[in-house]
Amino acid sequence: MSHSTRTPLASRKSQGLKGRITVPGDKSMSHRALMFGAIALGQTRISGLLEAEDVVNTAKSMAALGAKVERQADGDWHVEGVGIGGLKSPTHGLDFGNSGTGVRLAMGLMATTGLTARCVGDASLSKRPMGRVTTPLAGFGTRFEATEGNRLPLTIHGAADAKPVTYTLPMASAQVKSAVLLAGINTKGVTTVIEPVATRDHTERMLKAFGAKLDVKEVEGTRHISIEGGHELTAQDIAIPGDPSSAAFPMVAALITPGSNIVIENIMLNPTRTGLITTLQEMGGDITIENRRLAGGEEVGDLHVRYSRLRGVRVPPGRAPSMIDEYPILSVAASFAEGTTRMEGLEELRVKESDRLSAVESGLQVNGVFTRSGKHWLEVTGGGAPGGGQVVTHMDHRIAMSFLVMGLASRIYTRIDDSAFIATSFPGFVELINGMGGKIAAEVV
Ligand code: S3P
16 A cells, blocks of 8 residues: 555544453564465464554565465455475565565565565665664575665575574564574574574464474573474464554553543463553553463453553663563653653664654654653653644654544644554554544544
């Protein structure tokens, strides 16, 4: 989809939000289910796939590389895989749209197959660093022709006869970890990724479910993840639970809007993803987890959230990997808390769909919230957001949703310059919030 026309939106003070809702399927798991299905033998059946632009772009790319990818009438997706070395050069460029996860994991998947492919993305993705993936993949023998600064568009020439690597992650990135492990699948020998700080582990869990020979060891506080290459994967049935990073928006909306009482059902609660819940609970947020259960190899539960008087906290840097996508919406929660919230260890926020540290800070400031920041930290002074500002979203879905949530509880309203990118991760967001009593509309009325 092209986003050439902007669709501004505004949100304003709402009565308490009420209802039982679900949110779309987890984005990280959705990308992985399609990709692993594409190289497994047999038919992978996926229920609950996130049908948003980022994931649809991954589905199209897997089809262009030779897998058979089909949406069924009941909403399930079926993927007929080609085997670990079976991906073919596509006849056209692969367009990953707005998605860093899509392009970086796909690069890993293609790196050791001997194919050639050109990868492109939208203006936001074309600004993001790809060297973090091309550097370790070059160790397998893969070659790249990238745009200056190691950016997209980029052509990848896979290494048909790849050599395994051992790689220590220089930054906390599940995307980089996953790219290297995926390249290891079709490489004879053992590929190892050393992770000094644990990041989301969906790749490890799901690859094991597909039958990969993958082993995780703790060595002196670091995680060593090894995969023995050259073994076929077996197709799986995968049920994808709700995305905690999407649930974050209605969760904070309920916490800051007086009178709210909502339940968000079937949310994935993998401990590498629950940093925001921990932080909001420390802030005094009334969030209870009900009906905890295991589904598809992941812990899931229902989140019962009620309006709460929040207080500012210090969020330690070590928590960043488990809530890396949630700092924009946490900052909105912080602006309604009593006292100051200090967030540290935010270096990776600079290289997301936008420079999120700077985009969040500007959005808070135009809405009358006092902030201070450094290269890797942000402080937000609470007390409530006056609102009234126009937020520049920089093609970033999470900035757009965060500031629409802010408007629900701010004194006046907030406006965002463009809501189109919400479709990359959370189709139906506006309708869902409004269905609980939220007031999001095209105009301030
Ligand atoms: C993701 C990893 C994170 C996260 C992104 C999804 C994944 O990125 O921000 O939204 O699915 O592996 P990094 O690995 O770059 O931190």
